[in-house]
Amino acid sequence: MDVFNFLGRTREAKLKLEQHRQRLYRIAYSWTHNAALADDLVQETLAKALKKSSQLRDPNAGDAWLYSILANCYRDHFRRLRTAEEIDENTIIHDSTPEKESSEQEIVLKVRAAIARLAEGQRQVVTLVDIQGLSYLEVAQILNVPIGTVMSRLCRARYALKDLLGELAPKLAAEETKIRRIK
Amino acid sequence: MKKFLSLVLMSVLSLGGLGAAYAENYGKQKVAYHINMDDEKTLKAALGNMQNHISAVGKENIDMRVVMHGPGLALLQMANKNPDMQDKVANLKRQGVHFNVCANTLKGKKINYKTDLYDTTEQDIVPSGVAEIAHLQTQGFSYVKP
């Protein structure tokens, strides 16, 4: 595939491509917890996206359409994978980064394990919102579901995570917002 | 004369020592000075504050950025013409202080950084002064508005 010709020679297009790749990869990883699989997904996504190269070149085009492609690829790939092999819970542990044990790293692993246990739809919604900061409307478009579904999945996801994570988050101090109402 | 010189020498040496002592107390500091005013008195006082700050902490122990936008570019405009201010700015630069100017302001006020601002190169320009100050704070810089 002659990517070079598709994108033209602009420096901005190259930078944008790399930015897209990193963002997509982060989400793909949060869905699969498997670096190789996430990478495959991102490649497939970018390959499909390059066919709509004009959108990639447009500086004003948002990212939502790219995540749609990612979501579709994930759905297809996941379906293929499910029949071919078990998604092993252990992959989460094997994939952990080779950093020295630290309490933050423990938290990270616990959170990832909790995310992995969520139902697929909930996992997708909560990661798109919390990692990528996408709006409810964008997520609805990406996953091709009504916005109400996005909101209920998000609620359930966060409720489940709250349960699974228990007493974590030592760093995050409680903020009390004391706002009085005006008469 | 000898006594005077040795006193001067001693004070210079002890200043260095003082810096080290203060450094023990204050550690390595990162600070961003927000300059968006053009009142000469305030600007001169600000330059004085910066020097005091460095002297208290020691120039090796501080990373100081002076970010100018809007009317604040007057600091370097004045330094271009006023030898006293020029001296102060040059001195601060010698101690490692970075002076950054806002590209938006350069464009908006049609300022030519090469001719209108004292000792300013392309490396000193940031795309948005306010965004730069916000960004520095996320990098652990303290915010000071003189």
Added chain:
Amino acid sequence: MNKEQQFSEEFINAFVDDELTPDEKAQAYARLGDDVVLNHQVCELRKVRDLVALAYRNVPAPACDASAVAAGRKCSTAIAAGLALVVGGLGGWFLNQASHAPDNAVVALVAPAAEDPAKVLFHVSEGNPEHLKSVLDEVENLMKFYQRTNQKARVEVITNGGGLSLLMAGISPYAERIQRMQKEYHDLTFVACQNTIERIQQELGLQAKLLPGVVVIDSGVAQIMRRQHQGWAYIQV
């Protein structure tokens, strides 16, 4: 929605994600003052949200080793790096990062979380019209800058003391401009200080009416401290 009604889970989540309209937001803020349970819920949700963001700030990059390539697996970072080589001599540290990914190791970092929204608060405490105009100019320049560079940003303009006149209906010279800015920019909130409102009432006998969409907070200074504690950048204008 009257005071007796409970906010739904969806509503509270939407509040935490800043998906509410200014009116709904004001309702939520108003209730947060009295409702300890609601405060707790909001707090818990924020914690969960922050934990999720934290857990994926650094993700393991795929290994780009020879055996993988031999097996027909191309690496997406290699593709991106290849592009960099083709164009040649590109600056931009993103691409530099990708092309430096070591061959046989799992690299711990993708880019640092550049997607974390920038969080900036402007503190306005003076109210002469020229100054207020320059405040709005600064805010808009910043919003435009983030738009141009495709960065997500949350910006709050917190007014107290003389700065409150920016947001007072019938007094602010910029009511229309503010309304336009509220529509045009996502995640830009104008905030008024309740303490100042009360002081104006007591000292001037004036009942402050605020522009639509303005959020009221108990104390401007307290809000500033809360935001700084939450990692917001502070700009005094």
